[in-house]
Amino acid sequence: MTEEERYLRFRAGGDPRPRWGRRRGTAVVVELSDAPWEPGCREVGELPAAGLSLLAPAQPTKILALAYNYRDLFADPAARTSAREPHYTDPGFEPLVFLKGPNCLLDPGAPIVVPVVPQGAAEVWVEVEVTAVIGRRARGLPDGAAARAHVFGVTIGNDVTALNVLGRDWHLARSKSLDGFCPLGPELVRGFDDAARPLWTEISGRRTQASTTANRVLDTYEAVALASRLMTLEPGDCVLTGTPGGARQSLIRPGDVVQLSVDGLGTLENPVEQERPHG
Secondary structure (H helix, E strand, C coil): CCCCEEEEEEECCCCCCCEEEEEECCCEEEEECCCCCCCCCCEEEEEECCCCEEECCCCCCCEEEEECCEHHHHCCHHHHHHHCCCCCCCCCCCCEEEEECHHHEECCCCCEEECEECCEECCEECCEEEEEEECCCECCCCCHHHHHHHEEEEEEEECCEECCHHHCCCCCHHHHCCCCCEEEEEEEEECCCCCCCEEEEEECCEEEEEEEHHHECCCHHHHHHHHHCCCCECCCCEEECCCCCCHHHCEECCCCEEEEEECCCEEEEEEEEECCCCC
């Protein structure tokens, strides 16, 4: 088993530059010259961990996400029928795959903004997801074993979702890709075994999702392999590996505080604000 390494992207003091670092214990961050997957990355100094402003630990050209990748989502036959989804035991089953734009990326601690729609405030919920960050270009990977060499590490992603627009948004752009609809963090962990990890969602102290990654149909590496067979994955790209049941109970409102946790990866926290009317 590879020893875990924890990486973070951050700003320090009044310096506006995004920087990368690797944790050394709890008090020290070793600053890096580049993103840790870059071939020329090197150590350039040390600084105290206290007081750093954390940024999303990836710089994706694209964000892919899986739906219907947890077995507990198939426990309700009525829900399966209404979604017209095949069962995960059916021959040839694959999770649904969709895209979120890079504009979705949101830093830990930054506010999730509930958008204004003609009917008033949109109905918005959150989804906890183990997220793979690509470290090496990947295309057409045959299976999860082949994908391991292309995944740099994992972090926590929040697939923020707005109610489907009049049932017409089948490409999910307006439901899944609004600004700030993918908080990511707090750290990127390399050498992390995420095969059977509890994960959960809490909204202002109320737990709305609770499951384990052992309930996934495809694990992290299998999910990356599937994504790579659809399009080329570049270093820094993200693959969200699905969320368990309870997402529709994870509605958020202005004033809430969202905490998404994966055992061993930490907690991704973001407050919720209402969008201010334009003009």
